[in-house]
Amino acid sequence: MSAPATTAAAAGHHEPSKFHFYIQIAMILSVITGVEVVLVYLPIVKWFVVTALCTLSAVKFMFVIFFFMHLRWDKVFCTILFFIGLVLAGGTMWALLHIFGADAAKPLTAAALETARLAVA
Amino acid sequence: MSSPAATGHIDHHHDHTTATGIPNKKLLWWAFLASDCMFFGALISTHLVYRLNPPPGNAVPTQIFNIELTSFSTFILLMSSLLMALAVNAIQRGNIRSTRTMLLGTMFFGCIFLGGQVFEFTHFVEVKKMTLSNSIFGSTFYTLTGTHGTHVAIGVLLLGMMYVRTFKPASGGGLMLNFLHLLAVAVTFGVAFIWFVPGMIEVIYGASFPELLRHHALPFAAGIAGLVALIALGRARGAVEFGEKNAIDVEAIGLYWHFVDIVWIIIFTAVYLLEYL
Numbered sequence: 001m002s003a004p005a006t007t008a009a010a011a012g013h014h015e016p017s018k019f020h021f022y023i024q025i026a027m028i029l030s031v032i033t034g035v036e037v038v039l040v041y042l043p044i045v046k047w048f049v050v051t052a053l054c055t056l057s058a059v060k061f062m063f064v065i066f067f068f069m070h071l072r073w074d075k076v077f078c079t080i081l082f083f084i085g086l087v088l089a090g091g092t093m094w095a096l097l098h099i100f101g102a103d104a105a106k107p108l109t110a111a112a113l114e115t116a117r118l119a120v121a
Numbered sequence: 122m123s124s125p126a127a128t129g130h131i132d133h134h135h136d137h138t139t140a141t142g143i144p145n146k147k148l149l150w151w152a153f154l155a156s157d158c159m160f161f162g163a164l165i166s167t168h169l170v171y172r173l174n175p176p177p178g179n180a181v182p183t184q185i186f187n188i189e190l191t192s193f194s195t196f197i198l199l200m201s202s203l204l205m206a207l208a209v210n211a212i213q214r215g216n217i218r219s220t221r222t223m224l225l226g227t228m229f230f231g232c233i234f235l236g237g238q239v240f241e242f243t244h245f246v247e248v249k250k251m252t253l254s255n256s257i258f259g260s261t262f263y264t265l266t267g268t269h270g271t272h273v274a275i276g277v278l279l280l281g282m283m284y285v286r287t288f289k290p291a292s293g294g295g296l297m298l299n300f301l302h303l304l305a306v307a308v309t310f311g312v313a314f315i316w317f318v319p320g321m322i323e324v325i326y327g328a329s330f331p332e333l334l335r336h337h338a339l340p341f342a343a344g345i346a347g348l349v350a351l352i353a354l355g356r357a358r359g360a361v362e363f364g365e366k367n368a369i370d371v372e373a374i375g376l377y378w379h380f381v382d383i384v385w386i387i388i389f390t391a392v393y394l395l396e397y398l
Contacts (some may be wrong), residue, residue, distance in 0.1 A: 026203035040397040085155025088164025
């Protein structure tokens with residue numbers, strides 16, 4: 001170990017260790033991932049599985065940003081800054097999915113495409 | 122960042138010398154990650170738009186994906202995030218030896234993830250015949266996951282640079298040695314994710330190990346040489362400049378690493394799992 005580190009360690013002024021806490025968070029994330037994979041093979045109604053998968057992903061996402069990325073202990077401005085990007089990204093996704101979900105935006109099926117080609121010819 | 126006070130205590134979460142009370146490096150990284158959210162948001166929505174309204178002749182994802190391998194890759198990336206968090210925890214406590222070990226572990230796990238992606242892409246192109254240009258699904262899939270993989274590769278490189286930086290002597294100098302050290306890191310981990318990990322996955326799926334060694338003899342030899350150099354250069358060389366005061370630098374790289382993890386959490390659900398319903 002380096003000299004500065006040893007000196008600092010000797011002073012005894014360190015961040016409290018979060019070793020066990022991080023291990024527990026990682027275990028929770030692993031279990032959630034396992035549950036996600038099992039969920040898609042279970043004979044449950046589709047809407048429930050989709051909702052469950054989205055919720056579990058959001059939970060994993062929050063665990064990582066608040067604990068591994070330290071947002072829980074940092075100034076709230078970091079959270080606000082990141083969530084501005086997140087909300088803009090989410091809004092963009094929502095808008096794109098709705099715009100391209102409209103009937104006029106849907107790609108033609110192979111049969112309709114052929115009919116359209118023949119009509120033009 | 123905050124300088125050590127008279128007591129020797131370093132506050133790793135607040136910096137009283139900046140207007141916001143947040144270390145400038147941390148603020149910069151959070152701003153960058155917020156902008157990267159929008160970048161990935163656009164790529165993910167492009168993929169979903171074409172999945173929800175597939176054009177004629179599109180590939181069938183469930184016939185292409187290997188969910189077992191992807192689930193394993195997801196687990197590995199989550200565990201690499203754990204190691205990264207432990208590296209930050211170690212440097213905040215001034216434990217450089219542990220920081221180095223955790224950084225190496227994070228890089229290794231990152232390489233396993235990248236190796237899985239190299240194997241997956243190779244398999245999709247050669248066996249499943251899905252290329253970047255022969256279907257819309259291929260185009261959006263490779264663009265999205267390839268961009269994420271590039272982020273992971275950049276993360277491994279940044280971690281390698283941070284690892285080498287922990288060896289910078291307190292007395293100054295050592296530039297050439299640090300350059301060689303970084304070269305050894307790049308060669309070792311490059312060979313690991315381009316040849317070694319995909320090769321080992323092929324062996325798991327039934328390929329012959331001696332055949333693998335014969336096919337990739339040159340890169341494997343380079344990888345072993347890089348590993349030997351990495352071990353030799355990683356031995357203690359006396360007092361180093363790096364210490365608890367650099368915790369913000371490790372934390373900044375950590376933020377980037379955790380970000381690629383959270384992006385994968387979304388991709389794993391939106392691109393892979395939802396296809397199996």
